Amino acid sequence: MTRDNKYASQTLNSYVFVFLTDPNSESRSSSIYIPRDETFGHLKSSDFLAYGIKSISQDVIPALKSVFDINFTPNEFDSFEDVFDLYEGGIHLPTDVFKEITPLPVVNELLRTDGEEFLKFPVPKVVQVSKSAWMTDEEFAREIIAGLNPGLIRVLQEFPPKSKLDSTVYGDHTCIITKEQLELNLDGLTTDEAIQGKKLFILDHHDSIIPYLRRINSTPTKAYASRTILFLKNDGTLKPLAIELSLPHPQGDQYGVVSNVYLPAIEGVESAIWLLAKAYVIVNDSCFHQLVSHWLNTHAVVEPFVIATNRQLSVLHPIYKLLHPHYRDTMNINSLARSSLVNADGIIEQTFLWGRYAMEMSSVIYKDWVFTDQALPADLIKRGMAVEDPSSPHGVRLIVEDYPYAVDGLDIWDAIKTWVQEYVSIYYPSNDTIQQDSELQSWWHEIVTVGHGDKKDAPWWPTMQTPQELIQVCSTLIWIASALHAAVNFGQYPYGGFILNRPTLSRRFMPEKGTPEYDELSTNAQKAYLRTITPKFQTLIDLSVIEILSRHASDEYYLGQRDSADFWTNDTKAQEAFKRFGTNLANVELQLVQRNNNETLRNRVGPVSMPYTLLYPSSEEGLTFRGIPNSISI
Template identity: 70%
Template sequence: MFGIFDRDHSQKIKGTVVLMPKNVLDFNAVTSVKQGGFLDAAGNVLDAAGSLVGGIIDGATAFLGRNVSMRLISATKTDANGKGLVGKEVFLEKHVPTLPTLGARQDAFSIHFDWDADFGIPGAFYIRNYMQAHEFFLVSVTFDDIPNHESVEFVCNSWIYNFKNYKKDRIFFTNDTYLPSQTPAPLVYYRQEELQNLRGDGTGQRKEWERVYDYDVYNDLGDPDEDVKLARPVLGGSSTHPYPRRVRSGRKPTKKDPKSERPGVMYVPRDENFGHLKSSDFLTYGIKSLSQDVLPLFKSVIFDLNFTPNEFDSFDEVRDLFEGGIELPTHILSKISPLPVLKEIFRTDGEQVLKFPPPHVIRVSKSAWMTDEEFGREMVAGVNPCVIRLLQEFPPKSTLDIAVYGDQTSILKKEHLEINLGGLTVEKALNGQRLFILDYHDAFMPFLEKINKNAKAYATRTILFLKDDGTLKPVAIELSLPHPNGVKYGAESKVILPADQGVDSTIWLLAKAHVIVNDSCYHQLMSHWLNTHAVVEPFIIATNRHLSVLHPINKLLDPHFRDTININGLARNALINADGIIEETFLPGPNSVEMSSAAYKNWVFTDQALPADLIKRGLAVEDPSSPHGLRLVIEDYPYAVDGLEIWDAIKSWVQDYVSLYYPNDEAVQKDTELQTWWKEVVEKGHGDLKDKPWWPKMQNIQDLIQSCSIIIWTASALHAAVNFGQYPYGGYILNRPTLSRRWIPEKGTPNYDEMVKNPQKAYLRTITPKYQTLIDLSVIEILSRHASDEIYLGERDVKFWTSDSRALQAFQKFGSKLAKIEGKITERNNDSDLKNRTGPVQLPYTLLHRSSEDGLTFRGIPNSISI
C-alpha cells in the first residue's frame, strides 16, 4: 500500500510543518536551573557561567529534518479493507528559517508528497519520530496546494516521542468537524483507533510519553510507608468518602496500605503538559521550588536558627512584609534569586530583605478591612462570594444527623438580632428578605474534635442584615464547639454581638476572625479546589476517551481543559498532599481534603449553573421581566450581577454552536460518542454520585447545551472568581487568616487580660503566625498571577481552530459580547450608588472582567483552570 505513489507524477502536495523542540518548551528541562544554572530574559537555559546549555536546542532542530516522517491518509479513497488509503513515507526537508507568522520559538519545515487523483483529499496523517533522545512539540501542519481543493490545516499541539514508544503510530486529523455518523467512511477506522489508543487498556504504570486517559481514586495523597502520621483515607469509591476521579497513573501500592499508591513522579498525559513558555509550567515550577527549596529554608530560619520570631507583635509588623520587608540571611536570598518565578514574587531590597507586593485590599486604606461593612461586602464581592444565602428560617437549623451529632440547632434568639435591625422585627426582616446567613456550622462541626487537637476553632454561623443602602451589616455571630461530653450530645455555643468600643470591640473583631478562618478554609478546599479543579477533571478524562478531536463537542470544550490535569497533579504532589502546603497552613490540617469529600456528598452538577445556584441559595427568584430572567434579592451583588452576564454569554455561544451540528433531539440521542461520553462521566468520572436523580439524561439538545455551559462556566468564570482574588484579599493575613490558635478569651484568664491590655497582640496570637503567613503569601501570589501567554474567555490559541466558518462567526460574536460586558462592569464600578462594587477598601470588583494583562491584576477570566 505504501507504494501507491511510486509512479512519476508532475503534481506535488507541499506542506509546512511547524514544531518546537523539547528544550524550548518543557519546564522539566529547566531542572538544570536547580543544578547551578539559571534562565536568561528570553527563557534560555544558561549554565552557571552564563553560557547556553549544550546547544541542545540548535542540535535538536538540525536533526529533525531527516529524522521525522509522515504518511498521508485519504479522506475520500479507501483500500480493500475499507480504510482510507495510506501514502508512502516522506521525510521532512530543510528547515525554513523565517516565517513571519510563527512565534519566536517555532521552527518550520517543508515536506512534499507526490499526489494523484486516485488518492483523493488527505484527511489525516501518520507521523514518526526516529530520534531516540529528542521529542518535540508538533504545533501544526498545513497543505496549501492540493489540486482543485482549498488548503488543508491540522492543528496538532502534541508531543511526539520516538515511534517505538507507541503501540500505534501517532495520527492527526484535519480541523474538520464531524458527528460520528457523518465521518467520511475512509476515516471511520482511524477515528475509532485513536480513541482506543487514548483509553489504553487500564493496566500498568503510565510512562512519561503516554497519552492514556483512565480513572482512579484519590489514593496518592498520603505516604504511610514513611510515617503512619502521613496516612490518609482513600477518597472516592465509597459512600463514606466519595470523590471525583483523577487520572490513573498505575504506580505500585504502598506496603502498609495496599489501597494507597506510592508517591513518586506524577503522571500527566503528555499533551496535558504543553510547556507554554511562561504559563503554568513556570508557575508550577515556582510552586515546586517553594515547597522543595524555599519553605524549608524559611522554617530553618524561624525555628532552627531563631533568626526571626514566629509571631507578629503588631499590625505594623505585618504591613512590613510589603513596606519594609523581612531581613533574611544571605544564603536564603541566594537560593531565591536564580529562580525567575520566585525572584519576581519576592521583591528584594539590597541583599538581605524579602518583600511582598502590597495586597490590593490595603493599597488605599490600611484599616478599612476591619469595618463591618467590608466584612459583609466580601461575602458578595470577595474571593468566596458563592456561599452566603438567604435566611429563611429562624433560628437556623442543622442538617447533621441528630443520631450522630445530637441537636445542633442554633441558640440565636430574636433579641440578639433585633437591636441591630433598624426597628424591624425578625419576622418582618425575614419576610422582607433582609436577613442572610454565612453558615459553616455543619461543614466544620463533624471535624472539630479532630481539628482542635492542634488548633482552637469554632464552627460558625453569621447573620447579616441588608441595609437600605444595599450593604450587608453583620448583626450576630454564633460560635459553636462540640459538647464537652462528646459531639453526640450536640453543640456548646455562644453568641457574639457587634461592638465598636472597648474590650467588646476586640471580642467582636476576634469573632469575625474566626468566621473568616472558616471561610478561608471552606473557600480553598471546597469553593476552589473541589468545586472547580477536582470536579472538572473527570470531564477532561471522559472527553479524551470518547469524543474524537473531529467531534464538535470536543472542539467546543477542549480550550477549557488546558493545563487542568497538569495543575491538579501538582496539587496532589505539593499542595493537598499529606503534610503539604494546605495541611500546614490551613485550619483543618490532616483533615483538609477529607472535609472536601464530605462536601462532595452534597455536590449537584445542575446546581453549578449560576442561575440555579443563586435560586438554590435564595438569592434570586425567577422573574421573566428581569434581566436574565432572574430578580436578585441583593441587587448590588457584584459576583452575581457580573456573573449572570458572563453565564448568559457562555450559554448563548454554546447554543449557537450546538445548533450547527444537532438539528433535533434525535441527533443527540443517536450520537454514539456523545452518549458514551456522558454515560462514563456519570458512571465513572463522578461514579460515587451516579445514582443521583439530578444528572441530565442527555436525550435532548437542551441537556447538551446546559451541560456544556456548566462545564465551561465552572472551568472559566467560576474558577476566575474564586482564584484570582486570593492574594489581593488574602495577601493581607489580618484580613483573611487561615488558622485559629485561641478561642475567645474568658474573663479572669491571662489571655483575657492580654486582650484588654494589647488588642492587636491578642488578635495576632489568635490567627496565622509568621511562618505559615510566609507560606500562604508565597503560594497564593503565584496562584493569583496571570501568565504572559494566558488565553482568555472568548479567545483561542489558534485562529482557525475549526474549518467550519459558521462556528468561527459564532465564536466571534461570543467574543464581541464579552467585550461589551467588560465595559458594563467598568460602568458599574464607577457608580457611587453601588456601594458593594468598591466598598470601604475602595477595591473595584473586577474578578469577572474578561481580559487582563499578565501578572497580579485582580481581573481576567482564563479559558481554563490553568493555575
C-alpha cells in the same frame, strides 16, 4: 489506604478512588502521570507560575524552616505594623539562605536584593488605599458577596437556623441566637418581618466542620463552628447582626454543642472580642473557600470531564472542539497541586485550619455536590439569593440587587450560554442528532458512571437526549472552568495577601473574663489578635503561594479567545458565532466598568476602595485582580 493516597490524590471520581485497608500497602510516588498532550510544554521560560509552587514547597519552605529553627526571626507579629513591614520593609534573611533555590523568576521576584537578600511582597489591593478599612463591619459583610468566597451566603428562611447533622449522633445543634439579639440592629423591624421581607442572610460554617472540630482542636489549632447572620439595609449594603461560635459538648458529641453569641461593638474590650469573633468566621471561610469552593468545585470536579472528553470524543468532534480550550493545563496544575498543595503534609495542611483533615473533609462535602446546581442561575435560586422571573433579562431576579459576583456573573453566564446555544444548534438541530451520536453518548456515559461514578445513580443528571440538555451541560462546564474559577482564584492575593483580613489559622479560643488573655485584649488588642490568627512562618508560606496562584501567565488565553483561532474550525457559521461571543464579552466588560463607576452601588467598591473586577473577561499578564482564562490553568 494511607491518608496520603486516599484523600490527597482526590479527583472525586472512580479513576483515582481505590480504597485499601492496609496502611502500609501503598506509598506516594514523587511524580504523577500526566498524558503528554496535557503537559505545560507550551509555556514560555519566564512563565513557570505553577512550577513556582513546587519550588516554594521543595526549596523556600525548608529554607524558611531552617531560619525559624535557629530563631533568627520570631514566629509572631507583635503589631499590625509588623504585618505591613512585609510589604514596606520585608523580612530580612541571611544572604546564603536561598542559594540552593531553583532560579525560577516567579520565585526570585520574592527575593529582591538591596544589598542583602530578603522577602518582600507587593501591597495587597485590600490595603492599598486604607490600612484599617478591612476591620469595618461593612467591609466584612461586603467581602461575603464580593470577596474570595461569594457563593456561600444564603437567604435565612427559618428562625432559628437548624442543623442538618444527624441528631442521633450529634445531638441538638439548633442556633441559640435570639430574636431579641437580632432586633437590636434591625432598623425597627421584627425578626419575622425581616425574614418575610428576605432581608436576613446567613453565612453558615457549622455543619461542615462540626464532625471534625473535636479532632482539629486536639492539635495546636483552636477553632469554632460558626454561624453569621446579616441584615440587608435600605442602602443595599449588608451588616452583620450576630455571630454564633460553637464547640463540641465536653461530655460527648451526642450532647450537641456549647455555643456563645457575639454582637457588634465599636469600643472597649467588646470591640476587640467582636473583631476576634469575625476572625474565627473568616478562618472557617478561608478553609471552605480553598478546599471546597476552589479545589473541589472547580479543579477536582472538572478533571473527569477532561479525561472523558479525551477518551471518548475524536478531536474532530464538534463538542471536543467546543470544550477543548476549557481544559488547557487543568490536569497538569492538578497534578502539581497533589504534589505540593493538597498532598499529605503539604502547604495546605501546614497553613490552613483543617490541617490533616483537609482532603477528607473536602471529600465528604463532595457528597452534596450537584452538577446541575453549578449553573449560576440554579445556584442563586438554590441559595435563595434569586427567584425565577421570566420578565428579568437573565430569567432571575436577585434578592440583593447590588451583589457584584452575581450581577457580573449573570452577564458572563448569558454570554457563555448564548455562544454554546448558537454553536450546538449548528451540529445538533434535533433530538435525533443527539441520540444517534454514539461518541457523544459514550462521552456522557463515562462522565456520569465513571468520572463521577460516586454519583452515577443521582436523579439530577441530564439524560443527554436533547440539544437543550447538551447546551446546559456545556454551558455549565465552561462556566465552572472559566468564570467560576476566576471568581474564586484571582482575588486570593488581593484579598488574602493581607493576613489580618483573611487569616487561615486560629490558635487560641476566645478569651474569657478573668483570664490573662482577656486582660490582654484591654491592654494590647493587636497583640491578642495576632497571637490568635496565622503566625509569621505560615503567613510567609501563604503569601508566597497565593501570590503565584493569583497571577496570569503571559501566554494565557481568555474567554472569547482561542489558541490557533484561525483554524480551529473551517465552519464559517461556527466562526461567526465565536466572533459574536467575543464581541458580546467585550460589551459586557464595558458594562462592568460602568457599574464600578456607579457610586450608588456601594458593594462594588466598599470601604477599602477596591472595585470588583474579578469577572472582567480580559487581563494582562501578572497580578491584575481581573481576567477570566478559558480554563483552570493555575
